[in-house]
Amino acid sequence: AQGFFVTGVSDGTINFNKDQRTFVKENATSVFIRSSNSSSTHNTNREADNRLKIRLSFESSNDYKRQILVTRDSLATNEIDFGYDAISKDIQSDDMFWVIDNEKIVIQGTNAIDASTILPIGILTSENGINTIKIDGLENVSSDLEIYFHDKLLETFHNLISSDYQLELTDGNFARGFTLDLLLSSEGRPAALKL
DSSP: OOOOOOOOSSSSOOOOOGGGSOOOOOOTBSSSSBOTTOOOOSOTTSOOOOOOEEEEEEEOTTSOEEEEEEEEOTTOOSSOOTTTOEEOSOOOSSEEEEEETTEEEEEEEESOOSTTEEEEEEEEESSSEEEEEEEEEEESOOTTEEEEEEETTTTEEEETTTOOEEEEEOSEEEEEEEEEEEEEGGGOOOGGGOO
């Protein structure tokens, strides 16, 4: 079965038809129809997802962990796009999120990853201590992509591909204090990153 969520932004009628469904033919490798001699539970009829994905995680000083995701998709923009961006509905006392139009986002779609890509990040903390920012996973990322965590409070850039970033924060809301800066090394480094 497939489920759908609809968020209304104005009055009107919502029309639903079968065109919004994804058709995948079930067969012997489907999770719904499985032969007794097949151990596969993956449906092989789906197209491969070749989009670039970066999973970033925040581990707070009191052991809370939040993972956020950014995906490159040609149909997304840098604004909030229904179906590509997910607004967080469960903000915790220690948390991390993308910031788009003052909204807290846990999944962000963007149409470009290049030398000018800067993604604002917000962090909430409930106590003083050391917090860790790290890459949890990379998919379909080219070898010349550099990923920097920009700590605007200290004016430092840290290469997350090389190592995790640890930062000491006090109790508070740091919604405008950080960015994830992505660039392709073949396109040259911004002046701020040059040593």
